[in-house]
Amino acid sequence: MIRLALAALLIASPAGAADMAFFVKNLRSQGVAVELFSRDRNEVWPGGDKVFLIRPQSQKSVPISCNPGEHICWGAWVDGDDSISAGVGPDNDQPCDNCCFICTEHSTETIDLVE
Template identity: 75%
Template sequence: MIRALLVALLLTAPAFAADMSVFVRNQRSDGVALELFSRDSEKVWPGGDKVFLIRPQARKSVPISCEPGEHICWGAWVAGNDSVTAGVGPDNDQPCDTCCFICTDHSTETVDLAE
């Protein structure tokens, strides 16, 4: 009985969140807005109708907390002009083969935004 209870507790224990960083290099002459989108849930970073703003030619490290193994894609656009996009775009609806990564604890993913 005790073993069954321990097994049940192990199976229902919440998964730990992974802490990782996304390092963004904005090589554009325009400032950009960036969001991160989970492919496995409805989670968006930074969330709450906010975006990460990266100045022209700036670099910024963005810390996130995610579930290990979670698929995350980035979408970026020129600040103030969401018709100029990169990655999956501001609405997470553009196809992209190179703008997603997997959440891994204590890791850093690099995003390069070129002209």
């Protein structure tokens, strides 16, 4: 029984993956959409053409599983108007100085989205 549980655990989580979280605070008066992008491989969170939606003046914890040492960048934009964006933007193509973090096991990074 224990062997089956261990085997299921090993299959469910990729080898070497780190669990990390991003705490996103939307201090704007509009709702925002957020995506996280890997700079080291072709990975996007939440993926599947989905986004993390965060209501005005609210916050959300966004857990991800990433590779230790991987560079994770965030892009955010006003929900319904991606011409108003921050970080690397909705297409991961805008330059930024402080919108990327290093994937570290059991860590949390904070993103403050302001007007």
